[in-house]
Amino acid sequence: MTQTHDEAPQPEELGAPTVGVPVDEPEAPDRIRRPTDAIRFAASVLGLVAVMVLVSIAKQTTHGLQSDIVEGTAHAPRILLSLATLASSFGVLAVPVAFAIERMFHKDGMRVAIALLAAVLAFALTIILDDWVAPSAPGGVLDSLIWGGHDTAPVHTDIAPVIAFVTAVGMAGRTRWQAATWAMIGLAALTGLTASYASVSALAATYFLGRAFGHGTLYAVGTPNPRPPGTSVMAALSRLGFKPLRARQAAALPDGPRVYFVAVERGGRALPSGEWQLRLNVLDRDQQTAGLFYRVWRLLRLRANPPRRALRSLRRSLEQESLMSYAATAAGVRTPRLVGTSEVGTEAALLAYEHVQGRRLSSLADEEITDELLVDVWRQLKRLQASRLAHRRLDGEAILIAADGRAHIIDMRSGEIAAGDLALRLDLTQLLTTLALRVGAERTVATAVKVVGEATLAGAVPLLQRVALSRESRAAVRHDKELLPQIREQIVRLEPETTIAPVQLERFRPRTIISMVALTFAAYIVIPQVSSVDLTHLAATAKWWWAAVGVAAAGVSYVAAAWMLIGFVPERLPLWRTVLVQLAGSFVKLVAPAAVAGVALNTRYLQRSGVRPGPAVASVGASQLMGMVTHILLLISFGFITGSTTNATKDLAPSRLIVIVLLTAAILAGLAMTIPKARRTVTARLKSMFSGVVPRLVDVLQSPRKMITGMGGILLLSASFVVCLDVSIRAFGGSLHWTSVVVVYLTANAVGSAAPTPGGLGAVEASLTVALTISGLPAETAASAVLLYRLLTFWLPVLPGWASFAYLQRKEAI
Incomplete structure (x- = not known):
């Protein structure tokens, strides 16, 4: 049998006992990068970011805290404050220097050199921030960090290098050294606060900056x-x-322990006579944080019971x-027997197993994996x-x-x-x-059912999701996307009548993170503008009869959407019920992106109306395709029209910008087509479109009445939203040229359709606010108009949308 990295040397290779224990292992590096340092560096950076965010949104709180500290220390004796200032100014540098000298006497100069490097880097950055960045970029966060006058600084050059040195x-x-050093740093910070040349926020930023440089x-x-x-x-x-007689270290697996194979003699234990081989798993303390971010991500993302650390x-x-x-051995599981555990100093521990000569399943050839072996594994x-x-x-x-x-x-370290x-x-x-990745779904299920039974296998069907698998298995399944469906199919064939409730394994999806980031970005843009708006004054002076016009325009949009769908379905659909379906879509948009929600709901509605699944998907796809083409044509046309005018929207959509965007998109598309994988993906998408959507369009073209209904619905839908946005602007006393309003709406709608957030939430508000401001509206008017527009088109229809959704469900129309 071929020897692999898991095979131990045979006893005859180990030779006779010798003085000492010879260990065959690679030369250990003198220095290592500890994952703990990376984690602490990331935590320090996050702390610095948190300080920046806090001072930008809570200026009054930080300034109030600063004032309380100054007032509280104002009654302290001046002589005491002077002595504290003198002691801290001397001690904050003297204590670290003394510790460095002490380390040099103990021949630990490398550690001191690294700490000095961290201090120099921190000092250089603080100089740059204080002398160059702050004077050239006043305002915003920097002004929030600086408190007390022009003599203060956003970060402090006297403390940051010391913190970096101490950390490194x-x-x-x-x-004792720790207490003395941090006492001096704390005293220096306190005297800076009392003398008003340091702020609480600046000191917090200095602390996290120094820690980040050190780690x-x-x-x-x-x-x-x-x-x-x-040894x-x-x-x-x-x-x-x-x-032990002799030992050899095996090749380490990623994120795994060090492994040694050892030959031992009988001594004090009931062991077989002669030499006997052990497998040692050595756990190193510095490796306990390896892969921490991945484990935290899996812990947060996956539902687990009970929760794991x-x-x-x-x-x-x-x-x-x-x-x-021990539990596996007691259960009768065939596993190497654990014969001892021990600490190895303070930085490691070992587990000694009886060694089993063999190879991992991953290293076996396919022909070596027999049905008998599969049954044994099960x-x-x-x-x-x-x-x-x-x-x-x-x-x-x-295995x-x-x-x-x-x-x-084997490898029980993650079990429970x-x-x-x-x-x-x-x-x-x-x-x-x-x-199944090795022998296929059919053989895997056929051997499994002999051991675990059909009912047990059926319980795995709802869990056959990529997110439930290990990292290596997910990567393999990503290349073989048909594997999991094939396993499901093989299991369902055993018990076709079995009904299994789906299992939600994910607490959240990556799309949720994207949505949160998008909402945060939108809030960062919109909230400062809204906070500067006098809502009481605006509400008192607004022309609310324009809002009534906006409600009517928003209502027309649902009729337009119904016409858009009816026009691209050759079968006859009732107008009233189709309008209710579009209204129900306003409720569904709360939990799904706008484009996804509309497509899914309309497809379901068509199937319930008697349209076969294939034509139903094609009809909805045809309406979406024509809507997208019309949207692009309108954006280009009005972009050129707006760019040729002399109004205030020239910065938003000039014709030159449109040409540049189109040329850039064409170049990028051409470059993408040179990539085989991208070319195959586009070809497959176009093939599916021409095989379903285009024939459906041909059917619609044969009926001029259907075509007029569909295209009329598309144009009326855009017009109703443009009117709604225009009256929202006029309600607060603003006014823009109608072509500018069209371009602003079309741009924001494109962004909202591409955003992964429910109903384009966040993305639409941000893009509309920025576009209207660029177009010439005052910031407070633009923000108010956007809020009213989204109230009319997104939030107010939610309640009637829910009622329509419930009604259609009772009528089994969706």
């Missing part, structure tokens, strides 16, 4: 390698009663893997699940095939005992995918 030099375990420098340069060498690992093994201590990791190993899973043990990483690296052809379950039903079903789903 590392004073862990030296409590960032440590991660970039690296820290001394704290991992114990193989120390063997010494710890000896304390367990084993006598994303960050575990070295002791916690040792206990969890030990407990899982038996091991059944034993795990019978004892409520969840493995959570049942990929090709977690070891021994020399005798039997399967062993007393697992819930969801965790057990996720294990089943992962193993189904792992085996």
